[in-house]
Amino acid sequence: MSGPTTPPPLSPFGESAEPAPGAPRANGGGPLVRVRELVKHFPLTRGIIFQKKIGAVRAVDGLSFEIERGETLGLVGETGCGKSTTARLITRLLEPTSGGIDFEGRDISHLKRSALKAIRREVQMIFQDPYSSLNPRKTIGSIIGEPFAIHGLLTDRAERKREVQRLMETVGLNPEHYNRYPHEFSGGQRQRIGVARALALEPKLLIADEPVSALDVSIQAQVLNLLRDLQRRLGLTIVFIAHDLSVVRHMCDRVAVMYLGKIVEIGGGDELYDFPRHPYTGALLAAVPHADPTRHGEQRRILGGDVPSPANPPAACRFHTRCPKAQPLCSQQEPLLEDKGSGTLVACHFPLSREEAEGMGVRSAR
Amino acid sequence: MSAAAPSPQPAPSSQREPLLRVEDLRVEFPTEDGVVHAVDGITYQVFPGRTLGIVGESGSGKTVSSLTALGLTRRQGARISGRILFEGQDLLALAEEKMRAIRGNDIAMIFQDPLSSLHPLYKVGRQLIEAVRAHRDVSRATARARAVELLGLVGIPDPARRVDQYPHEFSGGMRQRVMIAMALANEPKLLFADEPTTALDVTVQAQILALMERLQRELGMAIVIITHDLGVVAEVADDIAVMYAGRIVETASAERLFAAPEHPYTWGLLKSIPRLDSPRSEDLVPIPGTPPSLIQPPSGCHFHPRCPYAQPEHARIDPALEPVPEEAAHHVACLLDSPTRKQLWAQLREGATPEQALAALAATGGAP
DSSP states (O other), X not given: OOXXXXXXXXXXXXXXXXXXXXOOXXXXXXXXXXXEEEEEEEEEEEOSSSOEEEEEEEEEEEEEEEEOTTOEEEEEOOTTSSHHHHHXXXXXSSOOSEEEEEETTEEOTTOOHHHHHHHHHHEEEEOSOTTTTSOTTSOHHHHHHHHHHHTTOOOSHHHHHHHHHHHHHHTTOOGGGGGOOGGGSOHHHHHHHHHHHHHTTOOSEEEEEXXXXXXXXXXXXXXXXXXXXXXXXXXXXXXXXXXXXXXXXXXXXXXXXXETTEEEEEEEHHHHHHSOOSHHHHHHHHHSOOSOGGGTTOOOOOOOSOOOOTTSOXXXXXXXXXXTXXXXXXXXXXXOEEEOSSSSEEEOSSOOOHHHHHHTTOOOOO | OTTTOOOOOOTHHXXXXXXXEEEEEEEEEEETTEEEEEEEEEEXXXXXXXXXXXXXXXXXXXXXXXXXXXXXXXXXTOEEEEEEEETTEEGGGSOHHHHHHHBTTTEEEEOSOTTTTSOTTSOHHHHHHHHHHTTSOOXXXXXXXXXXHHHHHTTOSSHHHHTTSOGGGSOHHHHHHXXXXXXXXXXXXXXXXXXXXXXXXXXXXXXXXHHHHHHHHHHOOEEEEEESOHHHHHHXXXXXXXXXXXXXXXXXXXXXXXXXXXXXXXXXXXXXXXXTTSOTTOOOOOOOSOOOOSSSOOSSSTTGGGOTTOOGGGGTOOOOOEEETTEEEEEEOOSSOHHHHHHHHHHHHTTOOHHHHHHHHHHTTOOO
């Protein structure tokens, strides 16, 4: 098996002209996706036959944001903050409890299964685990060609094979490996297979849920570079979900920080990492270990405690139980996402000042 | 290069007796497909009260070498050679019974996944009591009091109540604290921590790392932390050993290793992670290829098939782990000569790609 090769500079969608990065790839202006007051509650029940609802896990609890065409939006947050649920709502693998999702201006939040098929062509996903997300009994060729089969495209076998091999080349796989099985590939190469499959239908939106966290350090960079390269060459719109803040900063134009089902801060990556306004964003950034021992011993504030249960989240501002700046107001009145004058939208009554952000030990490059 | 490079070496380490000394350790597993050379002749030492970080990717042998030190690979039919000297006593020569008296007592270990390392059907207290009573002849009540004390020590709020709860009632970070409490039950002199924070969120990771540092200060134990995360070792380790394909390819103090690494694999690791303190526009430089098979490791330098600077003879000659000139505490197993390595790293550090670094080297008349 040869190592990954450099992808050739050809457009995988057979277009002659390369779309400029960020250029709209479809008709119409406006954001590609508009999420409005999105809510997803999972019921908690007791009893086996006569189930009684005793509460709900508020996985996603009132999200509003937009995804612009051609941008990469990062979703960060800790386990249980609702970032994967958000991804599954946008792909409509889940149906929202309330709120809306507009895809190219059309509300898809309660579409029926048959109507969803068209949307599924436009929105594709890359999964975290390159081992369990590929069927071990299928060849790479049929895995990458599966989307065509599902949607009844490229029914001519030779044509489909040609297209699959072109996709393989695009993601840096050797097209001669068309007939091999997943076990013959390493983790990084498997993730390339997942990327090729996701690109097959020329989706308008790609959702990457922790695409590199299962990979070794040296392989992570290969996949990140591939995604960044595809994003530049094809002008893809990507929602990039990760818990690793350094990876998100590297990949994303805009970043949304989530805590217990809510967005606490959203804005341009540079602004948000340079000057976090929400105390939670600041705490997250301060907690990132630095590959630089000379900075060891530098003062930083470590956030105490654990994330409260999403079944019973704190009232008003959900972060107030762990927030170093919490005031009585924070447990009485929920803060709204607002511009506090530094370029990001923050849901906080008492956002960090520049000095406070630095005092927490936020150590991004300026 | 040289301006920032020579950082003061932590002097005391070389004078004191090491607590643990691993000499030419080899661990092989015979399997149906052939012999897996999991650990291929490694030598390192750990000093009292200090932290050694072992960095490497999956399959580099970092976990197997620590499991072997605890005598946990014996039953798996492993062929083990070399010596593991703990306070002068060779652990490999000990009978299983004697090893059991040391394991969990003088030497303890915490594992990556705190959920699968705790028994789900037993209360946390009972598991802690068991850890204490396995090595101490104390009453249940005394052991229970110790369990409560340990939970308090690792920062679990309300330990007297929590001691009677089951593992599923603890969050991931709290479970890892329980694991640490269990490891500390008998005040070990040496603690192996295998990816202790990999399964945890970043804020919880920061809590656990701070906890480990505090406990090390208070109890004076030595720690071997095994991780793939360069950020984590930079935070906690005094010394670092980089492993690749069953061998240690570079070892130095943490400051030295990050400021002036000399092995191309270490360079590859450092350049392939995105960092918060480097410009966002900077491209990552992945290490090409994939980690090698341990059944048939590459000939010569194990890293040569992935090394951008490899020369034809590197496929034949096996590099030894040797001191870097004028840096006795910094060892590297690389066939390039030290001036060449320094020149290459100086280029890479400024953001050059391996090809550009080689071109710059050629321009000054040098060659790998």
